[in-house]
Amino acid sequence: MKVLNIINGLGQGGVEKVLIETIRHTHDKIDHSILIKIPDNIYEEELKNIGVDVYLAPKAKNIYKHIKFMENFFKNNAHKFDVMHYYGGSLNYYLPIALARYYKLPIVIHSHNSKTSKYITSKTHKFFKALNNSYNDTFNLACSKEAGSWMFGSNNYELLYNGIDIDKFSNVDLKNSEYMVIGHIGTFLPVKNQIYLIDLLEKLLKTSNKYRVLMVGEGPTRDKVKKYVQEKALEDYVTFVDFQKEVQSLYGLFNIFIMPSFYEGLPLVLIEAQAVGIPILASNNIDKDARINDNFDFFELEDMDECLEKIPYLLEKGCIKTELYGSPFDINVMANRIIEIYYEASEQLGD
Structure with missing residues (x-):
């Protein structure tokens, strides 16, 4: 079974980690x-070592070069694959789906987001969503x-939840510290709303000078x-x-993980944090299916007082593992299940 995975890049994001x-x-x-x-390809060496070929198309901003490359790639290579697996947050990048359909390559579309922040991209996504549903030929x-x-x-x-390597997270040592550390792991992007954590910290420090924030990640809004x-x-x-x-x-350095996106x-980091067992506060914008442990709660972004009230309560609960x-x-x-899906898609959609 040969599978062509389509994804924007191989950087530090959670979707990339799911693929890897x-x-x-x-x-x-x-x-x-x-x-x-x-x-971006931070996994280049690892993928090379296990025999995974990575093809780089010209950036989509150079639309003519990009389309030409994609047309030639599918024309020359579609017959070499049994399934195409498309990882995306919307259907705005519809070109590979259209080309795979044209060359009769079975398609698996894998959704990893719940909206887009821009009006235009939201409208174009809805158009391609209706178009794709009209074909009714994707898994x-x-x-x-x-x-x-x-x-x-x-x-x-x-529904296929993001899975983690539980062995890596179930035995993490939790460090004792004189501080109460609010942790966050994620790419610095507007949607992640990390500035909220700074405003939150400012208010928490009025109640105790033991609070600290530790943020892990890189990205456009970090500076x-x-x-x-x-x-x-x-x-x-x-x-x-x-x-x-x-x-x-x-994760062992955090007293609590807060996600104000x-x-x-369904953020992979929230599953990882729950495997470790630390308390979690997540904005109400995040799918409730992310909650596994009893020391996980949600809050309204517009009501910071609610967040402030829930932090001591969750810290008191401490570490809980499921x-x-x-x-x-x-x-x-x-x-x-992914392996089963590839064979089902190949048999059902390839007919």
Whole structure:
């Protein structure tokens, strides 16, 4: 079984990590290749070592070159694959789906987001959503109910939760510290809303000087957040750590994980944090299916007082773990289902 995976790039995001973990746990049975259009590839050496070919298309901004490359790629290579697996947050990048359909390559579409922040991209997504549904010839997957509804509609998709390698996170040592550390792991993007954590910290410090914020990740808005920290004179209370491929030990430094995103699919970091067992506060914009442990709660972004009230309550609850082995959040369960889906898609859609 040969699978062509389509994804924007291979950077530090959660969707990329889902793809990489899937490949790690299926490459002995599936011959994977990847096509990207952003030249980020932090997994280059690992993928090369396990025999995964990575193809780089010209950036979509150079629309003529990009379309020409994609047309030639599918014309010359579509027959070499059994299935195309499209990882995306919307259907705005519809070109590979249209080309795969033209060359009769079975298509798996995998939704990893629940909305877009821009009016125009929201409208174009709705157009391609209606167009794609009119064909009724793709195998549709979603990491959460909200991601499924956004990408496909009501009942025309299979729910497949993001899985993690539980062994990496279930035995993380929790560090004792004199401080109360609010942790956050994620790419610095407007949608992640990390500035909220700085405003939250400012209020918390009025109640106790033991609060600290530790943010892990890189991205376009990191400098903006750093500047905001400086403007608030909070440099001694906020620590920035660069992105790391293996983050499990960092969870042990957190007393609580807070995610103030404007929207998400089903964030992998929340599953990882729950495997470790630390308390979590997430904005109400995040799919409620993300909640597994009893020390996980939601809050309204517009009501910071609610967040402030829930932090001491969750800190008091402390670490709680739920058995995740064999659950839908176990990467082995997810990987086995992915393999089954590839064969089902190849047989059903390839007829």
